[in-house]
Amino acid sequence: MTRPQLDAQTMQREGGGWNVAATLTNTGQTENCFALADASRFKSKDPPPPIPILEGPQKCSDDLQLTDWHEVTREICKEENLNPLAMPVIFSQQAGGPRTWTAIPSHEIKELRKAIKDSGICSPYFKQLLKSTLEGHTLTPNDCKNLAGVILTDSQYMLWEFKWRRLLTNVLQMYRQSTDVDLRTLTMSKLTGDPPDDQNDNQVNLPKTALDDIKKMARRAFVQIQPAGSFEKAYNLISQDSSEPFTTFVDRVIQAAERQCGDDIARPIMIRDIIENNASPECKRAIKALGKERPTVPEMIDACNQIGSPQHVATIQANELGKTIGEKN
Incomplete structure (x- = not known):
């Protein structure tokens, strides 16, 4: 028209x-x-x-x-x-x-x-x-x-x-x-x-x-509109670069999913799964340290924002110590 x-x-x-x-x-x-x-x-x-x-x-x-x-x-x-x-x-x-x-x-x-x-x-x-x-x-x-x-x-x-x-x-x-x-x-x-x-x-x-x-x-x-002159890959194929901030990665997944997935019910579930599965190895370790089977997106963001902080290092050390003690027992 x-x-x-x-x-x-x-x-x-x-x-x-x-x-x-x-x-x-x-x-x-x-x-x-x-x-x-x-x-x-x-x-x-x-x-x-x-x-x-x-x-x-x-x-x-x-x-x-x-x-x-x-x-x-x-x-x-x-x-x-x-x-x-x-x-x-x-x-x-x-x-x-x-x-x-x-x-x-x-x-x-x-x-x-x-x-x-x-x-x-x-x-x-x-x-x-x-x-x-x-x-x-x-x-x-x-x-x-x-x-x-x-x-x-x-x-x-x-x-x-x-x-x-x-x-x-x-x-x-x-x-x-x-x-x-x-x-x-x-x-x-x-x-x-x-x-x-x-x-x-x-x-x-x-x-x-x-x-x-x-x-x-x-x-x-x-x-749902892409920037003029841009090309966007399928949202389920988006992965976090090793040097990319976790929040930037999350934004890319959410924005691509909003443009490509019209199912309001399925979209949040798929976004959560993609963010957890396609995060960088370092962020995956931080997410896994939460000890939850299906952490929410805000929980994952909070955990990954702590990477490098004293609290994050202490959490990793505590988890590793727990694994060591468990293996000895």
């Missing part, structure tokens, strides 16, 4: 906010958000075109409070020399109140982009930042796609969307067995935001459970 491109944009101001309407060339529909720019959006050397300011009130439905997207987009374009892009629009709902539109703050989006640039898309820092950002907002399908388009490369976006749709297929199959009629009657196009369900005004009315699952699958698809 190609990402929507702007054909025409109009902005009209009301009460300090901006109502944004973008006509999409690939759907012919109008959405209350920015459409994504084309594949050259990050590579353009030309300065971003000025965003027109059109005065004049426009009536907005009572349950929508639109954000000043003009200011949000202008801030990012100014600081990062980008062409105007779609920024996600999300909604919040107070108990008993109407659903209202708010924006993910531009600084949060910039932090995600910076985290990928500085630390990498596989880094624990990016994953934690992404998790905290998404947990603080409710996103529509369009929002998920727009956010991915802003922070990923074009090839990463295509891979992300492929994985996201595949995960949502499993969600839809689960809904088919639900006793909730609102979930049971959902279609794939409603979950992915494809026509005829590509307008935000309709997407915000999806069941809260569905919106949460859509966002959850979007985050899961993010962590």
Whole structure:
């Protein structure tokens, strides 16, 4: 699926906010958000075109409070020399109140982009930042796609969307067995935001459970993406190098398993086994010194972090002494 491109944009101001309407060339529909720019959006050397300011009130439905997207987009374009892009629009709902539109703050989006640039898309820092950002907002399908388009490369976006749709297929199959009629009657196009369900005004009315699952699958698809231009071996073949810190080895196994293994139940078990079996000889000795049949990952990390310390040396000596005494008896 190609990402929507702007054909025409109009902005009209009301009460300090901006109502944004973008006509999409690939759907012919109008959405209350920015459409994504084309594949050259990050590579353009030309300065971003000025965003027109059109005065004049426009009536907005009572349950929508639109954000000043003009200011949000202008801030990012100014600081990062980008062409105007779609920024996600999300909604919040107070108990008993109407659903209202708010924006993910531009600084949060910039932090995600910076985290990928500085630390990498596989880094624990990016994953934690992404998790905290998404947990603080409710996103529509369009929002998920727009956010991915802003922070990923074009090839990463295509891979992300492929994985996201595949995960949502499993969600839809689960809904088919639900006793909730609102979930049971959902279609794939409603979950992915494809026509005829590509307008935000309709997407915000999806069941809260569905919106949460859509966002959850979007985050899961993010962590399954490899760094651009990298090759990754099968996670069960990853082994600790002799000079590699144990925690670095653990991170490599966990990150690869999250991208390659979609079974949430089996994955932690397999990660534990791989870490124990593929650790370096020195770390294996430290793990074995714990005297436990199946030590947990935190226990193994703690034991291996003690390697070389007086406590670690004393533990090894005590174990060796115990073996010697046992053999004599």
